[in-house]
Amino acid sequence: MAFIPSHAKKHKTDPGEVRLQLTSMMDMFTIILVFLLKTYSVHGQLINPSQDLTLPSSSVQSSPELGLDVTVSYDWILVNNKPVERTRDVLKQEGYIIPALQEELRLYASEAEKMEKKYGTKFSGKVTIQGDKNLPYSILIKVMATCGRSNYPNMRLVVYKREG
């Protein structure tokens, strides 16, 4: 004999309208939204920190600005991500000027000055220096002296912001 479903239980098992439970997902999204709003920056990332160095941390409040990018990593000194001089060799050099770096910086400076004459974009002599936190002072001061002597007197040292 075929199975006949009970008439009494027919209405019990009917689930009615099935709704997706979105409330917990909404909670999650709200938290993510608040977090993202907090980390939101108007400018986006002006400076891309290099991969092979750890910047020092500091309690400064000022925000990054655009400028010529000079990176001093363990192996190389780079100007706008183009390797210029080996960091190791700088230690051996006499005096405060790094010739290869100066040549490169002068190239950029003259290029920028040409732009200033042609299009009226102001050449501010801004340079952002990214250095590894374990960089010795002797190398740092040489890089800075070279920048100063190559028409880039406005130096910005890039650091990680520390709270407090």
Place this chain on the structure above:
Amino acid sequence: MAYRPSKRAKHGFEWIHTNITPMMNLMVVLIPLLLTSAEFVKLGVIQLNLPPAAVGPEGEKLNELPIEDIKRLDLTVTITNKGFFISSSMAVLSGEREGEPTIPLIMAQNDSMVHDYGSLSEKLYEIRKKAENRFPDYDRIIILAEPDIVYQTIVNTMDAARSIKINGKRQSLFPNVLLSAEVR
């Protein structure tokens, strides 16, 4: 006699669902938008502006400047492996004994010797209070270091020299930082 509600007239609750689907749509759009413009590492910059005249291509314009007879402070902090030396155009602040650093290293928690930035800030705060309005360069400090002092130490020293936190309030000390080339 007071009116008593009827026991029979019991209405079951109708479960009301808020329609959150449009809100979900909004979230789905907003979250990728904010993710792309989020800044996960906060970068800052320390400004160091050299006077352009002194660092011109020839570097000779400096000599054309008239010699000033105004007394200047020329406050200098020298970072060495033994600690900080504080000096000015007039004198060198000596430490406990002659020839010792003004602020020697202190013992850290892991038994290593580290620079004492807190004491440096306090000492500079004293100097700032005395020097205020008496010298034209009262907000300037020159930082010198031995060649093997690491970058992080210099940045920390700049932080200590820039401002001090007193009773939870941040006070400016010497925001105008200059780096000098050699230890004399």
